[in-house]
Amino acid sequence: MTRLNTDLWVGVGVSLFAVALLVYVIPQAVVVPRSVRYIVLSPDFWPEILAYALLLLGVLMTLKGIFFTAPDGQAEGPSLFSAGSLRVLGIGGVFAGYYLLIPVLGMVWASVLAYGALAAIFRSRHRLAALLVAILLPLILYAFFTHIAGVPIPQGQYVRLP
Amino acid sequence: MKSIKRILGASAILATAAMPAFAADYPKRPVTLVVPYGTGGSTDIASRSLTNVLGKHSSHPIMVVNRVGAAGVTGSVSVANARDDGHTVLAARVGSHTINPAMKRTLPYTLDDFRFVGVFELNAVVCATGANSGIDTIEQLMDKIKADPGSVSYVSTGVGTLLQLASIMIMDAYGIENPLAVTHLPMRGGGEAATAVFAGNATFVCTNSSDLASFVANKQLKPLLTTTKERLPAFDAPTVAELGHPELEVLVGWTGIAGPANLPDEAAVQWGEWLKIATSDQGFVDHLTRMGSEVVYMDPDESKQFIQHQYEVFKELVTRLDLSVE
Amino acid sequence: MTMMDNAAAALSLVAQWGSLLALLVGVAVGVVAGAIPGMSATMAVALALPFTFALEPIYGILLLLGVYKGGIFGGSIPAILIKTPGTAASSATVLDGYPLAEQGKSGQALQMALYASCIADLISNLALILFAAWLASFALKFGPPEFFTLILFSLSIIAGVSGGSLVKGLIAGAFGLLLATVGLDLVYGTDRFIFGHPDMMGGLNFIAVLIGLFALPEIIAFAMNGKDEREGGVRALGDHKLPFSEVRRCMKTIIRGGVIGSVLGAIPGIGAAPSAFLSYSEARRTSPNKENFGKGELEGVAAAEAGNNGVCGATLIPLLALGIPGDVITAIIIGAFMVHGLQPGPMMFATNGDMIYALFMGLILSSIFLFFIGGASIRLFRFIADIPKSVLLPGVLVLCVYGVYAVNNSVFDILVMFAMGWVGYLMMRLHIPAAPFLIAFILGPLLEDNFRQAMLMGQGDFAILFRSPITWVFWALTVFTLTVLIRNGLRDRKAQQGRLAVANKD
Structure with a gap:
């Protein structure tokens, strides 16, 4: 094995x-x-x-x-409990949380959190840029889809956007 | 790209500025009108024309949203289960609200899951065959079926659609003993279905007049009957009453507005108002008439009755011929 | 009116600022919309439709055509830059476009996509203008049996994109076909793999599956591989300008893609995806750089985009010659004609000849506009390639969620996308190629539907699958391609094993 x-x-x-x-x-x-x-x-x-x-x-x-059991010769990933695997688990958590939060917080705020969580898992060196994008990108996309493309992006039960 | 954004932005601003402010309780925010069929189809065009008119009369925009899938079921379910605050309504259609409930046993909704606020568009059924098929009248077609049911086929856009049920019902009315022996060829779209008849891959099609108008105008398909009370100018074909089958007049496509069962009264009343305004708007009427539809206004009770009646007629046929789908 | 009169009248219709502006705005809006995942060309055209009601007919229709063309090209931008195909057709562009972007050649890939798109578009427009009547009558010969054999032939591509292991490729293909059977049965209307979930009744949204399969595994794998090692702009676009020699090298492929697209586009109901796949596999089959396909080959991008855009002009063939909509987009465009009281079809050449010729001129112009607007958009979008991945990838996730939601306004589709993301990651780890899976998934419904329609027509007799010369041609092509591919595959594997054996000795 x-x-x-x-x-x-x-x-x-x-x-x-x-x-x-x-x-x-x-x-x-x-x-x-x-x-x-x-x-x-x-x-x-x-x-x-x-x-x-x-x-x-x-x-x-x-x-x-x-x-023909010749090993593939491809590089093997890190073992099961490496930092990488933990981060992959973290990504799983982000995906699940993202999906579950959309009906509660709305797509915009769930996206802000998901972006932040993902950037944290990636341990991005560009903290300020990441923070800015985390907030601006979901808002811009919201404005575009809802107001220009006519796709009502789901809103949450708390902070509603115009 | 900036300039495009500016143009788009400007037009969006213009659109908002054009709306006078109404001090009504409803709507409190943008309303979503779910169309359970694809972009460019008859339901979609009718709904978009409607919201185009209503934009001028609503304090918040009304957004058309297409939720396509399973012959109208996916979109209908989404509205039946939507938050019943009145801000999500459905463009209900003959397929999703009378035929599917009559045919599919495991349908995840019933008519009782919806509150109808009005029907605003009717679209008669026309049967047609290929221009070179050698069939000139509906009687000839029926004789051909009686002689050899296997040699005849009809197209539809799938199980539980108006196209399928209309064909079966007409064959039944003409005394064909087992309409199921005639080959049913389901296609993925209305255009594809009519094209299959034109190309000779199927014998006939019965569908909304609007879907056949261009084929008939181009002399590619030959109309055999219409289910309207009077002859349609664009279709040189006898009406079902002329043919001695007035009971087939029930075969008519329609679009109406429905909300979830607990749709609040203020939303229902407001939509009733809006439908009245739209159906008396000349531009709206012209637009839909040009697409082959008839603009009507039915109040909630009339609509409910109309839909219930159509449902019962279809249900009887489905039970008698054992057409139901598990 | 004679043709010259028509042409003169048409020229006066097109040569107005309004027409040019409509076309320009249309192409620009289309490129931007197409570049946003979830905003397909179809959606953009549907959104632009109400604006055209108020315009002069010629302006309105040119605007819609511009949006259509721009939208199809725009789809290649996210496919190359962030591995997020917005349509089934641009997923063929991903296969080589994204590897090129990874090598820091996204600028070249985008430019190649642009050249291929414009040239193929031009070919397609010429096909429309010169051979409309002929192609339309050919297209009508395509019934379900012919479709079935055509799609079967297209599926033989799977063997070509399987990478190292043919068996793994076939497994992926079988899974793709299986996933495509989810939803209501076409013939009997009964449930298949729905598990009581109404959202599954309509089948799985293929954009959700595509994006999940391509874009998300990149995010997961990046987390796996640890620190942001690529930061510092190794992926930067730099000044990589596409040398014209490269375009010349790929010209044969581009022209072939344009021709494939023109023929398939004329057939109602096929769509751009089979054309892109066929063009890609033909390019791969005949290319001297066969090995490099799927690893970042400019010719692969050229082939996919040429096949994709070659369809554009040709879908207007059934529309103008027969009055039949070939796909959803042309169905919307027919609506625009009819709102203005115009009846597309053979009689329109007689009644509104000037309009038809004006459209032809507008189409040719649109290819030229596309070239310049597309070029400008590349300069605008390419900065995306410079963004460090730790900032870019979370953004891609957010973009995918919005985009997938927008396709059918369904939160369930987001779940489908996430699930497919894990499937894609698993496949990546197990070295099962994703391309066969997606080709099978896209073509699967077409294959099954047309097979069953043919069986209905033939009353259960398989003889109908051989009813016409067209079916015979495709059967022969399928057998030929499979034989060649399997023979080459076996030969390549022997060579590969030989190499491995040597490598293992080191």
Whole structure:
């Protein structure tokens, strides 16, 4: 496990996904009418073909991973608990928070916070510039979309803009 | 780029300056009019013309917003679930509010989720076939279907659209026993659908007169019937009453304004006023008439009744022919 | 009226300050709008439409055409500078445009995009003027079976953009096709992969998917790679001027892209994306620098943009020759004609011939205006390349959120974008190429719809997929391309493994 064999993992993952699709997801999530005139027109025809194709490709990939195990030769990323990985987790937090804050604060103020948080995660050296952009960019975009392009940007429950 | 911004900015300022201030309780801020269909379609054009007129009469701008998807369902759901402060309303359409509720069992809304404030535009259905199809009358078409249902096909813009239901209903009225045996060819857009008939990939199409006007004017499609009471000048085709099927007059496209079920009264009243103003505005009437529509004004009760009646007729057909979709 | 009379009358229509101004403003507004993610050319045209009601017909229509042309070119600016394609078609520009920007050659990439756009646009306009009737009758021969084979052929590109591993490319492609099946079924109207969520009924918004897949992984990866190492302006644009020799080198590709665009644009319902992809893959197939495609090849940018813009003029062919809208934008433009009581179609040549010729002149002029306004906009926008990434990338995130929201006014689409951002990052880490995924996702609905429409027409008989010479041509092309690509792929991999073996010894 020291050196992940990506091919093998991708192959196994794709195969498992394809099996899950065929066994569970497609029967559950694709509604097929009672009578289908031609089998090729059934709503689950394409998804099933694609799932079989994925299964085939996944198995191929797995075999390739087992028998041609030559390491990719690409640079490996830092280990799981490096600073980089923590920052990636932070980005996940920013994305989630951004999305959840839009209905509460409105898109403009949520964007200001998201920008600030991201710039902090990037540890930007240009603090002043970042601060300025963080505030101005969402406001300018708001003005443009709402007042010129006619797209009402969602407003929050607190500070409303004209 | 600066100069463009200035021009745009200037026009925006001009637009705002042109609005007289009204001291009404509604609207308190800009109103969003959701159009559940794409830019450039008949619902979109009708709605944009409406807001163009209303801009002069509202203290805040009314913004048209397109929320496209699933034959009008995506946009309609968004309004049904919107904050019911009256600042989000829907341009409801025949497809999203009578056909889909009648056909789709798992539709995430019902007619009761909306409060209708008025219908302002009607758009009759015209059936047409390719100019070179060799079919000149609706009877010929129906005879052809009776002889060999598999040899005939009609286009639509998908399941649960006016195009599909109108074709089926007309075939049903003409005594075709199993309209489902006729091939239904769903396309992604109205223009594509009419083009498919013109190019000979399908036999006929029944849709809003406005969508066929240019094809008929260019003699690419031949109109077979219209569901209007009187003949339309641009379409040289008999009306359904002339053909002995006045019951088909219920097949008419419409656009109305609806809010969420708990739409506040002041918003409903104000929209009623606005619709009255717009439907008596000569520019608005001219504009929509030129696009092939008929401008009407129906008050909330009339609208509700009109929509309910159409829904019930469609529902009966759907149940009888087992057209419903899971 | 004779043609000369018409032309003279047309000249007097176009040669007015009003016409020129309308065109100029249109192109400028279009370029700016196109450069903002989420503001597609379609939206810009729809927004400009109400302004044209009050104008003289010729001014109004020239304004809309200007916005259209400007908007299509404008889309290449964010695609190159911040890896954020505003339309499906400009995603082909991303493939080489962004790597070039990373190498500090964004100025060259933008200029190449401009040259390619203008030249292809000109070709397309000439096709409209000279071959409108002929191309229109050809386009009408395209029914669902022909579409299906054309799209299938376009999909064979996947094999070409798969990078190192063909299997991984195909996996990505299959996932893209699978994702495209989300939404209501076209034929039966039943739910597919909706999971009870009404927002999924209309399918996934493809702009949200594109932006999520391209732009967000850059942000995540930048966080991963630690400190802002690129600060200090390594990415700066500098004075990199595009040497004219480069344009000359790519001229064949540009002309080919323009021709592909002109033919595909004339066919109603195809859109610019397949054209951009086809042009790109043809350029890659025939280029001596094949290896460099996808890593920052100017010819790739030229091919994508030429294919993209080559469609512009040609979409007016079905509009003017038949009165049929070929896409959403021309549907809006038809609306503008009809508001002024003009009926586009074959009879318009007889009834309003002067108007048609005025349009032709306006179109040619618009290519020229585009060249100068586009050039000016490059100088304006290119400062973006100089912004340090730690300041730029958070801004890109905000811009993406606004833009994706604006496309369909849906907060749900923002969620889709974020989710696709993680998918894209995962793919990046696992070295699964993103290009096949996106090509399959864009072409997937076209492929499936047309297949099923053809099956309906043929009543379940596969013979309909071979009904005309056009289908035969595309079947043959598909088989040919696949054979060549697979053979080359195997050969390249052997060579690569040989290189790896050598590298591993070091």
